[in-house]
Amino acid sequence: MGVRKNARNLTSTEKAAFVSAVKQLKAQTTGRNYDWYVTTHINYFASVGGIRYAHQSPSFLPWHRQYLIEFERALQVYDPAVSIPYWDWTVDRSTTGAPFTADFMGGNGSGGNGPITTGPFAGATNWRINVGSTTSTSLRRAMGSATLPSATQVTSVLGNSTYDAAPWNSSATSGMRNRMEGWATPNLHNVVHVWVGGHMGQQDSPNDPVFWLHHCNIDRLWSQWQTRWGFDTSRYLPAANTTGVVDLNEPLQPWPDVTPASVLNHSSTYTYA
């Protein structure tokens, strides 16, 4: 079982091991390599077969939980000691501090919106964008055009005891999920994509490895919500018979054997430090 740590607390060795495993998955030429994860996110951002899996839906949280578990397992093929770290943006709010240091994620884009110039993912030779919405083959960032969520806003979102509510999409005004996802205020998830900018603001956002650190933090916050309100299946909504979304016991494609119910309790797979 893995322990997911705060990125700011990783040792130099742990940071190097994560970067190395990510780059090996990127270099993999067969199977579900790094670019498979980029493409899968693009495909499942939209509805597939009339069902919204990854976004604008209750399964936003369980879909990304499974997505991170799969990605983490793929990294562990190369280094069993690696876990995904999380970026707590209520604490680390600088464009130059953790995790945007030269020994980890690297910094801002050149000129404020161009290719990043520092760190192991700077430049197309180190990290080539193969599946992108723009012709840029280098990873880009345009940091700071929004305000990162505050600890107070996190507390307010986690205080919603109801998981989600009709109409179960991006217009839901009640429940925790749409506030966490960020189509309703306070916006926790979306605004962080906007704050990083560049590839992180695009449909192909997993091209930026900080995607995983951000979503690890979102998953950690859901885990905190579950600790407060319950890990049991009754806490996930909708339970059944709701069209267009993934009910409690319906498959989370593209993983046909996984359901929201099966990922609610993550403690046998990983914990948060």
Added chain:
Amino acid sequence: MSKMNRRDALRYGAAAAAVIGSAVGAQILATSSSAAPSPTTAPADPDPRDFELDYRGKKIKGAHGKAETKHSHQVHINGRKLAVMPIELPAAADASGVSLGFISALNHYEPVLIDEDRNKDGLLKLARQAVDALGDSELTALASTEHDHGR
């Protein structure tokens, strides 16, 4: 669609839409029929909100959806198509129903409101943001693919 009564609207009024632009002026679908333009027999009539101009060294062109396709807005940057997709959002705090935002392949987590009133420049704002994100790169075919966000 959710049917919110007045009590619910007050109760959940704090959950305003997290969008760019003024939520107060957002087009509310529930009342959009009264705000819709009169049917016209001249399909060539340009929408006064349409634009074709240079911005930061790139040619941006925007055409607003007409009549029954009024939510199918078109944006091209240097002649390349940028997919623009509608997404339902919570209504403004002082309204009921839903408001309609738009995201693009490049501005995927930051919906803009587009209407004929306070947010009439929404599509231009979206196009400029896309150019800001592009920098010296151009759109790829992937950016032109529209997809359904479950309206």
